Amino acid sequence: MSEVLMKVSNLSKNFRIGRNKNLKAVDDISFEIKRGETLGVVGESGCGKTTLGRTLINIYEPTAGEIELEGEVLDGKSRNDRKKFADKMQMIFQDPFASLNPRMTVGEIVSEGWAYRRMYTKKERCAKAIKLLEIVGLNEEHANRFPHEFSGGQRQRIGIARALSMSPKLMICDEPISALDVSIQAQIMNLMIELQKEKGLTYIFIAHDLSMVRYISTNIMVMYLGSQMEFGTSAEIYHNAVHPYTHALFSAIPVPDPNVEKERKRVMIEGEMPSPINVPKGCKFCTRCDYAQEICETERPKTKEVVPGHFCACHFPLLENLKSTKVL
Amino acid sequence: MEDSILKVEDLCYSFHTYAGEVQAVRGVNFSLKSSESLGIVGESGCGKSVTAKAIVRLNSGTSGFCKRGTIQFDGKDMLSLKKKELLNVRARDIRMIFQDPMTSLNPTMKVGRQITEGILNAFPKMKNAEAKRIAIETLENTKIPNPEQRFEQYPHQFSGGMRQRAMIALALAVNPKLLICDEPTTALDVTLQAQILELIKDLQKVYNTAIIFITHDLGVVANIAKNIAVMYAGKIMEYGSAEDIFYNCKHPYTWGVLQSVPKYDADASIPLVPIPGTPPDLFNPPVGCAFAARCPYAMEVCRKAEPPQYHAGEKHTVSCWLYHEMSPTVVNPITNKEVTL
Known part of the structure; x- marks a missing residue:
């Protein structure tokens, strides 16, 4: 089962803003995902x-780098190639209110992919759409309604059904739960985990809710200003984070437990992220890092493997964290 | 004063x-x-x-x-x-x-x-x-x-x-x-x-x-x-100090909310327990307890009459029929103890 599904090497995406100015939104990112795993970003x-997610699915054309899916290099230049993207990868969006066409019924939304590809007859499409709706926890009578009749959680289910309609190998979930209430978030998370087990899906889960990311992910990638700071298994990143940024990011998560909150020591990051147009020349995090030294300002750190499977881009990783089991 | x-x-x-x-x-x-x-x-x-x-x-x-x-x-x-x-x-x-x-x-x-x-x-x-x-x-x-x-x-x-x-x-x-x-x-x-x-x-x-x-x-x-009020459908379901709410909560809605977020140190293999359904429509708020439709412990009385407020501690109050003397005993899923006032 542990075969590599997607391999991304040195992916970059620049946006031109004005003359001779580039915004490096995604800067030299490489990773691999195995089948059935979840990568949390x-x-x-x-x-x-989000730019990373969109570049992966070729909504944005990458500036440099390669995306390899099931051993095939996809460049998205030709129509055929783009179709391959869509067949194998689908996306779930953040805003369930903006991502569904208000003038189409739910049945039409779910079966639009098939209609576009002239797959099945209209009757078959309808039956299949209902089956999909049932899988995501809606039912037959919902198929003829319009999106505005649904609540946020239900709409997100429709979005998931639409993504499933192409039976994709990989789903890119761009903050699928951040617009929902806590009680509904758990419903959607459980649905996604169930679907993953049933259909062997692979997820790229983009989110800023760190506790949910840890919950669903096999591996986690921590990004800062377009670069990969740390990459490792979920447990490694949470308990033995060696990058000062990861460490600070996780210590900023509010914990729903007043006693833990009182006791734990916070590593506060001072200041805010610098502008992505003028990134620091050395390590991108050096302006806010407590451990920054001279070399951090002049030389960009290379990604090193600190423990097998655990990568970190830092000149002075907090290696002592590797021994302790609990960091938070 | x-x-x-x-x-x-x-x-x-x-x-x-x-x-x-x-x-x-x-x-x-x-x-x-x-x-x-x-x-x-x-x-x-x-x-x-x-x-x-x-x-x-x-x-x-x-x-x-x-x-x-x-x-x-x-x-x-x-x-x-x-x-x-x-x-x-x-x-x-x-x-x-x-x-x-x-x-x-x-x-x-x-x-x-x-x-x-x-x-x-x-x-x-x-x-x-x-x-x-x-x-x-x-x-x-x-x-x-x-x-x-x-x-x-x-x-x-x-x-x-x-x-x-x-x-x-x-x-x-x-x-x-x-x-x-x-x-x-x-x-x-x-x-x-x-x-x-x-x-x-x-x-x-x-x-x-x-x-x-x-x-x-x-x-x-x-x-x-220091104090927390948990609101649902226009009402305060439970009120108490932070310790009351997080360690000794009494209302099924609070249990549901606390269970649907992953614990910060918990194992990822423990599934989240979501609250089924969606909040009620406030154009026609339900008769009885607003949470009854989503509550796993709902009894007949919950759908008919609004629960009174019970005092569970100095500041701690909870509006739920489970604390009525005639209601069956239920186990709090968070502390795994039988619920009492």
């Missing part, structure tokens, strides 16, 4: 996690 | 819409002592913002109207105050911080000017120079670097976190008795959220203000609030 807003 | 600064009793607040009357708040009671902090948690649409805004009558320009209830603030009846007195209270005693720092500052006015304007509104006899001195001092207290320089800048020159700090400075510059924070960190990243929460906590000590903190994030209230 976390970072502050503006760190490029 | 007791020292509670704010007392809300049986507040019912509704809005007229084309579809009918939305009963956003349906009988809310709480009181707040000076320099205490109260967190109001609940899902969107449960009436937490409406409650907070009703205190300063910020809803009155809309189709909203107060159906019933009283709001006593510092010996004044907020609902019958004259316009001028109300403006005075808003200027000097109760200040508010809103969710979106991008839209709540005036983009055409320098930040410093907005703060001094607030100070001069509250204290009309103060000299301009004095107001400026206080404004810069508050900017400094909210840890904005180079306050003198920032004083002369416009909101668009501030980043998101800085704007929220400026909002806090704007609110605290007049040293109000009550600060209402309506989801102040929801639009911010976790790292900024941690900074702002820490700042509000520190400043509460400095300014000795009472705080009402509205949020949907249980982690945030655990950090900041």
Whole structure:
């Protein structure tokens, strides 16, 4: 089962803003995902996690780098190639209110992919759409309604049904739960986990809710200003984070437990993220890092493997964290 | 005389819409002592913002109207105050911080000017120079670097976190008795959220203000609030100290909410327990307990009659039929003990 589904090497995406100015939204990112796994992508807003998701699915054309899916290199230049993207990868969006066409019924929304590809007859499409709706926890009578008749959680279910209609291998979930209430978030998370087990789906889960990311992910990638700061298994990243940024990011999560909140020591990050147009020359985090030294300002750290499977881009990783089992 | 600064009793607040009357708040009671902090948690649409805004009558320009209830603030009846007195209270005693720092500052006015304007509104006899001195001092207290320089800048020159700090400075510059924070960190990243929460906590000590903190994030209230009110469908389901709510909660809704967020140290293999269904429609609020339709312990009585409020501790109250003497014994899924008052 542990075969590599997607391999991304040195992926970059620049946006041109004005003359001779580039915004490096995604900067030289490489990773691999195995079949049936979930990769969680976390970072502050503006760190490029959404751009990464969109570049992967070829909504944006990558500036440099390669995306390999099931051993095939996809460049998205030709129509055929783009179709391959869509067949194998689907996306779930953040805002369930904006991502569904208000003038189409739910049945039409779910079966639009098939209609576009001229798959099945209209009757078959209808029956299949109802089956999909049932899988995601809605029922037959919902198929003829319009999106405005549904609540946020139900709409997100419709979005998931639409993504499933192409039986994709990989789903890119761009903050699928952040617009929902806590009690509904858990419903959607459980649905996604169930679907993953049943259909062997692979997820790329982009979110800023770190506790949910840890809950669903096999591996986690921490991004900052377009670069990968740390990559490792979920447990490694949570308990033995070696990058000062990851460490600070996780210690900023509010914990729903007053006693833990009182006791734990916070690593506060001072200040805010610098502008992505003028990124620091050395390590991108050096302006806010407590451990920054001279070399951090001049030389960009290379990604090193600190423990097998655990990568970190830092000149002075907090290696002592590797021994302790609990960091938070 | 007791020292509670704010007392809300049986507040019912509704809005007229084309579809009918939305009963956003349906009988809310709480009181707040000076320099205490109260967190109001609940899902969107449960009436937490409406409650907070009703205190300063910020809803009155809309189709909203107060159906019933009283709001006593510092010996004044907020609902019958004259316009001028109300403006005075808003200027000097109760200040508010809103969710979106991008839209709540005036983009055409320098930040410093907005703060001094607030100070001069509250204290009309103060000299301009004095107001400026206080404004810069508050900017400094909210840890904005180079306050003198920032004083002369416009909101668009501030980043998101800085704007929220400026909002806090704007609110605290007049040293109000009550600060209402309506989801102040929801639009911010976790790292900024941690900074702002820490700042509000520190400043509460400095300014000795009472705080009402509205949020949907249980982690945030655990950090900041001494007392917590859990709201659902326009009512307070459970009220108690932070310890009561997090370690000894009594209401099935609170159990549900606490179980549907992953524990920070728990194993990922434990499935989350979501609350099934969706919140009720407040056009036609259900008879009986509002949570009955989603509650795994719902009994017949829950759908027929509204549960009374039971006292589970000194401050701890819970509105649920499970605590009636005739109800069956149920095991609390969080503490795994049988529920008792």
